Amino acid sequence: MEKEIYILLTNTGTLLARSIQLCTGEKFCHVSIAFDQELKEVYSFGRKDQANPWIGGFVREDVRGPIFHNSPCRIYKLKVEEQAYASIREQIEFFMNESDKYRYNFLGIFAVWFGIQWQRRNYYFCSQFVNSILQNANVFVVNKFPELTTPADFMEARLELLYQGSLSSYIGALHRARQGKQFRTA
Known part of the structure; x- marks a missing residue:
């Protein structure tokens, strides 16, 4: 039986996001993995402290918050x-339990x-993390080493x-759908 996961590409417009975008020329500079279409359970490597972009690591992201x-x-x-x-679930659980060990891989970018x-x-950037998690689960959507994976690679997958x-x-739209109104996707 098949299950669904979701890959979320974003551009938050933060200083770090704009810097990455300037270097890559790509519209999207962040990638996350989610377990639900409502995006309540979203994981990646990013800011641990919303006020300080230089404190980064493994995070459960709040896509309803001010950054996104x-x-x-x-x-x-x-x-x-x-x-x-x-x-994939097991790996995420491991990262959650050991989150203090992991740091954002600025140099890897x-x-x-x-x-x-x-x-x-113990250092990852967002696209490296997502591709690593997938490849460790024998899911190959981006045929690159995780350390060379960019968010744009997921657009080509x-x-x-x-x-x-x-x-x-x-x-x-999700909120309106819960209230009985029509929900449209791509």
Whole structure:
């Protein structure tokens, strides 16, 4: 039996996001993995402290919070086998339990820019993390080493586009759907 996970691409417009966008030339500079279409359970590597972009690591993201408000986004649906889904869940649980060990891989971002595969123990950037989690579960949607993966690579992968637009509009549409009004995706 297949299960669904979701890949969320965003651009929050923060200083770090604008810097990454300037270097890559890509619209989306952040990627997260979610277990539900409502985006209540979303994980990635990003800010641990909303006021300080330099304190980063493994995070459960609040896409309804101020950092993501009105971010342009793309949401993809990915069907995976039950065993892969269980592996992804297990890995996320491990990261949650050991979250104090992990840091954001700022230096890894520069290595990617220069095409250098540099794996640092307990350091990840967002796209490295998501691709690593998927590949460790034998789900290969981006055929690159995790250390060389960018958010744009997920746009080129064979994923089902569920939605494209403003994240706040998507969340608003979910809210209206819960109230019995029609919900439209991509």
